[in-house]
Amino acid sequence: MTRRLRTAVLISGRGSNMMSLVEAARSPDYPADISLVVSNRPNAQGLTRARDAGIKTIALDHKAFKSREVFEDALHKTLEDHDIEFVACAGFMRVLTDSFVSRWTGRLINIHPSLLPKYKGLHTHARAIEAGDSHGGASVHWVVTEVDGGEVIDQVKVRIETGDTPESLAEKVLAEELTLYPRALARAIQDRVV
């Protein structure tokens, strides 16, 4: 068995994807140990959920830092202080610049609710519906400096039905994200980290 990598999950909100990783990592065979959850929003619901699951949590309010770079330095130091080896963004709503990304390249992944390379950025479900697409979905990808631009590790497709709204599609896609992300994190670690 490969050694379990000390993994941090970065969140900003309710943390459903983060919890799916926490659940998967309960299995001793899973290649990641969720050692830390960091939120840039101190009131994120996900922080409470992680704490209730016995995971160490830290809030780093980005508004308390004078620039994006200073926030990212603090985030990097927090991860280093906790001996973090791998980072999974899960509903983390801050754009990460090269100052952070370059220090974590090959150890930093994200989940995005679209079939990348389609619909990088926001409002993905509304854009897929407006375009008349037959499917929406979600992708887990390596993080590079271009937002949502890194190589895709794994994807899941969800059929768009007549009458779907951005909200109904988001709900259906999220249900699939919860199995996609644990599978993709395991694959990412097995593919890239020896």
Ligand code: GRF
């Ligand atoms: C998910 O749909 C994820 O793909 C997107 O933001 C949402 C986060 O939800 N990046 P949660 O915080 O995991 O519940």
